[in-house]
Amino acid sequence: MIQLVTAMLACGPWLCPSSDRDGAIALAREGRFAEALSAAEADRDPARRAEGLLYVRHHAGDLDGALRVAQEARRSGVGSAWLEEREAFIALTVRDAARTRTALSALDARADRGGTDIARAAEGYRTELAAIERTLAARDRGNSLAYAVVGGGALLLLAIFAGLALTGDRGRPSP
């Protein structure tokens, strides 16, 4: 189901009327990424431009670049459900929990205003995010435990060393 919803959301931009963005998407699908990027940048509508840029960057494998596009669009208030869904998806791909959380919050706000598909997608992503966060929390606990073991172990060894070395020999000397 998550894949279906993701696919529906992912194909969002080219369901809209023809634009530079749509041209960019077509070029990117042919693998002509540099031209696609130029075409996307030419779109005068900020939301469509961001959608086109993100699509091209994502399909060219520049995941960090695609995330930057989505982030800038959200910050400048030109975000769309599609951009936020893609941001959450790509952030999950690169295991960026903070960005995923931010994008999901934005999606939640849209879902509150209606949009079952968005809510479904957000739910699936939230499950994946929770798994990543559990792993990171376990790592942090492991780190704390490691510091404690190393610190405690060092103190214990020091105490044993001091006890053995500084208290002098006992018992009778060997014959």
Next chain:
Amino acid sequence: MTPRSVTWLTLVAFAAGAATMTVELAAVRLLAPWYGTSSAVWTNVIGVVLVALSLGYLFGARASARPDPRRVLGLALIADGVATAWLPALARPCARLFLPEGLTLEEAGPALRWGSLASALLLFAPPAFALGTIAPLVAECVQRARALTAGAATGRVLCAGTLGSLVGTFATTYLFVPHAGLSATYLGAGAVLGGLGLPFLLAARARAPAAVGVCALAGALGLARLVPPSLAVGEQLLATRETQYQSVRVVEVGEGAARMRQLQVNESLGSFQSVWQPAAGILPDGYYYNAFALPAWWDLRPGPWRVLVLGLGAGTAWRVLEGALPEGTTLESTGIEIDPGVVELGRAWLDLAPAGRRDRIVASDVDARAALHLVPQRFDQVVLDAYQNQMEIPPQLASVEFFAEAAALLASGGWMVVNVGGFGLEDPVLDALARTMAAGFQQRVLAVRVPFSRNIALYARAGGEPPDPRDGGWIPTRGPLANLASAMSLEGASRWFDVPARAPLDDDRNPIEALQRESVDRARVGSP
């Protein structure tokens, strides 16, 4: 021969020396599935063993003044045997305390260093401490048995112990671990130590500790086995082997034409050394091997394309080139792979060319740097894809002298491509390596991000420069690599490195390992 005899005591000293090196050398291999075998892990293990040994020496010295040191010696040997024999079973639960499953390299960060230190402390300090007690106790027993001077007794014991260490060192690396495996190595060492200690306890009428020790040893022999990290969901294990260099396994995912096999080393943090798919040629998005095939498309000339691959692994670079070279161009290649075990598994499971083919020469058990002096011909392309310890480029393959030697092996206009695992084009490892490469070639070097991955390909050319990704010559007009080259041509995907006044890395001063730690730490700070 009885526990009182000097021969028996000498044998104990010899066995303790051998066991010390076995515990220490195999320790890194035992931790490798979780922490890798980086210099930091080696340092942590050696440091813990040395501290524990020194404490053991002190304790043994104190205990040697007792009326009957043989009893303590027996207890130490039995305790050591038990602690050593249970190590394989304890490794996984101990490592999992500090390093949970599912982390990526940049997420792991300090957990690798501190976790490996904590694990080493918990696992190896007890047996190393017990081993340390043995030499002074044996020396005392020898001195009393023969009425020798302290120097004479200690000298004999040190001689036997050091010879034992020598045997333990070579036998562990070349015999025990590769042929018997880690579990059997530790179980064997534990059984020998426990077996040597038992007569001392029986002679001292310490039956209760002897019985407990025998039970614990028997339990270890029956139950204590190393449990490697779990396979990922959907992975099927095809083969596994302990080689003299690393733990290696081959896993398969998917079905039919979509099947992929990975040759994984030390299994940690999702790393792999080689991949295979049923058809030769370019791999799916995200595999850096595809970037190795671009120079042949930039040259576009028919005839043999002579390639030297440093770090052949199981031959993935060859399979990609075989299927992705331009029409009329045929691959003639020499591959250097240090681990013969990887080559054998590659031939069995990943279609690595069999021995004897003149156009696919494999040289194994030799370091790539040393191999540069052994290959007689000139090449159209040199590929460097050599990582050690999963994440480290060996220093001898990251110096200006190395790159100058590699450049000298290239035909005029020949190419060198280096795979670098990095976190962006500002990564400190990439920066140092690219500028060093530029110094070695005395030409600008191009770094390009491989789409859908954390890898970066470095391109250099003998007597020239690679094409600029923003110019027309970068994207092949046809063939399977046009999309890849197009994606690599985007703004922000590449960076040029000029020839520096002084190379950052050379054979004399090479901080590549520190840079690699900095790279991971930076990536971690950048991530949540």
